[in-house]
Amino acid sequence: MAEGHPSELDLLALAEGELPGDRRNALMQHIDACPICARAVGEVEAGRAALRAAPAVEAPRQLRRRVSADLDAHEPPRRVYVSPMRLVALLAPLTVVLALVAAVASIDFGGDDSSGGGGRESAQADEGAGGGDTLDQELDAPTLAEEGMAVASVAGPPRQVAAFLKSRGLDARVVGRRVVVRASDPDAVARELAARPGGPIQVVVESP
Amino acid sequence: MAARDPDGDLVRRAQRGDRLAFERLVDRHQARLFTLAARTLGSRDEAADAVQDAFLRAWRRLDSFRGDALFSTWLYRICVNAAHDQRTRRSAEPAELEDVAPDPRDRFAESRLSDEIQTALDALDETQREVVVLYDILGCSYAEIAEVTGAAEGTVKSRLFRGRTELARRLGTAGARGESNT
Numbered sequence: 001m002a003e004g005h006p007s008e009l010d011l012l013a014l015a016e017g018e019l020p021g022d023r024r025n026a027l028m029q030h031i032d033a034c035p036i037c038a039r040a041v042g043e044v045e046a047g048r049a050a051l052r053a054a055p056a057v058e059a060p061r062q063l064r065r066r067v068s069a070d071l072d073a074h075e076p077p078r079r080v081y082v083s084p085m086r087l088v089a090l091l092a093p094l095t096v097v098l099a100l101v102a103a104v105a106s107i108d109f110g111g112d113d114s115s116g117g118g119g120r121e122s123a124q125a126d127e128g129a130g131g132g133d134t135l136d137q138e139l140d141a142p143t144l145a146e147e148g149m150a151v152a153s154v155a156g157p158p159r160q161v162a163a164f165l166k167s168r169g170l171d172a173r174v175v176g177r178r179v180v181v182r183a184s185d186p187d188a189v190a191r192e193l194a195a196r197p198g199g200p201i202q203v204v205v206e207s208p
Numbered sequence: 209m210a211a212r213d214p215d216g217d218l219v220r221r222a223q224r225g226d227r228l229a230f231e232r233l234v235d236r237h238q239a240r241l242f243t244l245a246a247r248t249l250g251s252r253d254e255a256a257d258a259v260q261d262a263f264l265r266a267w268r269r270l271d272s273f274r275g276d277a278l279f280s281t282w283l284y285r286i287c288v289n290a291a292h293d294q295r296t297r298r299s300a301e302p303a304e305l306e307d308v309a310p311d312p313r314d315r316f317a318e319s320r321l322s323d324e325i326q327t328a329l330d331a332l333d334e335t336q337r338e339v340v341v342l343y344d345i346l347g348c349s350y351a352e353i354a355e356v357t358g359a360a361e362g363t364v365k366s367r368l369f370r371g372r373t374e375l376a377r378r379l380g381t382a383g384a385r386g387e388s389n390t
Contacts, residue, residue, distance in 0.1 A: 008369040009362065040373060046381040047372025051344035054325045059242035063256045067234055070264045076225040163296060164289070167334075168358060192358050194272075195286040197265055 005037055006030060015044040151181075151190045155199030165203075168192050178202045215279040223270050230270070234263055237280060240346055241287045246321060247341045248291050250330045253319035258294045262287040277355050284348070284356045288338060295334075328378040335359070336371030343368055 006014075006027055013019050014027050031037045154161055158174045165172035170189065171182040179201060181189050186205045193203060213219070215236070221229035241262060245255035265286050266273075273282055320326075329337050338357055342348040343364075348356070353364045 009365050012365055012369045043373035043376040044369060046376035046379070047340070047374075048344055050325055050328070050375060050379055050381060051340055051372070054247070054345055055323060057243055057246040057252070057255070057321060059238055059259070060252065060256055063242065063259060064234070064238065066256070066260050067238070067263045068231070070260060071227060071230065071267055074264065074268060076222075076227055076230075076267070160293070160296065164292060167292065188358070195265065195269075195282070195289050197268065 005034065008040075011037060011041050012044060015041050015048070149186050149205045150202050151186045151205050152193040152196075152203040153198060154193055154201050154203060155197040156201040158201050161193075161196075161201055161203065164196075165189070165192060172203075178204055180204050180206050182206045213275065213278050216275070219270070219273065219275070219279050223273070230267060233279070237283055238263075240280075241283060244284060244287055244341060244346060245291045245294075247326070247329060247345060248288070248334075248337055249294060250326055251320045254294050254298065255291070258290040259287065261293070262290040265290065278352070281348075281352050281355050284342065284346075284352075288356055292334075324379065325375075328375045331378055332371050332374055333367075336367045336374065339364055339367040340371040340375065344372075 010019070010023075010027060014024060014031075019027065031041060158177060158179050161179045162172040162174050165179065165181060170184050170192070172179055173182075174180075177200075181203065184205055189203065189205055215233060218229045218233050218236075222233060238259065241259045242255055245258040245262075246252060249255050249258060262283065266283055273279065329341070332340070335357070339353055342353045342356060343350075350361045350364050353359075354361045357364065359367070
């Protein structure tokens with residue numbers, strides 16, 4: 001809206017009846033004398049009327065059956081409560097196993113010391129809709145700490161994840177098997193991805 | 209769980225693995241999710257695919273729902289993302305498929321919604337279309353739409369203003385304030 005006219009938000013609030021009386025009266029005075037704003041408010045109201053009169057779109061009957069079939073094919077979620085005592089009981093044997101593994105790992109076998117693959121395997125096992133992402137390719141990636149902050153691990157393919165983030169106004173690009181987002185708030189990126197299926201594609205926010 | 213979430217009890221049961229509780233949530237929300245997907249995609253078939261995908265994503269990720277927002281808001285967000293993925297798939301269909309199999313774009317054409325309001329909606333920017341559908345057709349609040357789309361409330365209002373005015377121009381129904389209501 002041009003200078004001297006009310007803002008879009010004011011005109012919208014007027015059309016929605018959200019303005020207090022004195023503010024409303026001031027705007028109405030302007031609109032009575034301003035055909036541009038009168039037209040804008042008329043369009044906002046006409047658009048609203050058309051949308052609210054839009055006929056319902058009925059879902060096809062087979063959709064409900066398709067959803068049920070999907071639920072049949074997938075394990076239900078389980079949010080399990082574990083008491084502190086039970087947690088200790090569960091973790092005790094694991095601690096012993098880890099100690100043994102650490103002891104074995106401390107023996108020098110003379111190989112190279114590439115590292116960082118453990119977490120990726122669990123991410124691969126948790127993969128949802130994404131397909132075709134191989135563990136071997138991921139192991140070639142440098143560690144995340146070198147490039148920025150990992151904010152999410154989602155289903156691929158990476159190009160689709162980057163395209164989605166771009167559509168949300170973020171500067172995202174594919175780097176190897178990761179998606180790197182430049183100069184963004186990590187929390188905002190994580191929120192955008194909150195509803196996507198989990199998977200092996202690491203989304204990293206680049207350090208400024 | 210968000211305060212007074214009407215779905216709260218069912219969600220908690222579903223999170224413990226109660227399949228029937230989730231089925232009831234599907235029954236409650238399917239029609240609105242389908243409307244959201246159909247009006248943003250403009251196609252019944254694609255909307256059905258998106259809604260099916262959205263419910264499956266919700267079921268598989270139910271344990272990640274913490275109740276910071278209403279369950280319905282969380283579902284809408286998943287559905288908007290599923291619809292976006294559906295649109296991306298449509299536009300990414302390779303042209304060489306045309307000779308060997310029915311083109312999925314033909315399927316889109318066959319099931320597309322062709323009422324006047326949909327034609328006008330299709331012409332809007334995607335972000336504006338999402339907002340006008342959520343606000344004016346589904347009756348969501350500005351705060352809910354901000355949660356669903358990840359945009360600030362001011363941005364949501366601006367998109368609503370511009371989406372409605374553009375729609376009115378395309379429908380040719382606009383007039384000065386007062387004229388449209390007479």
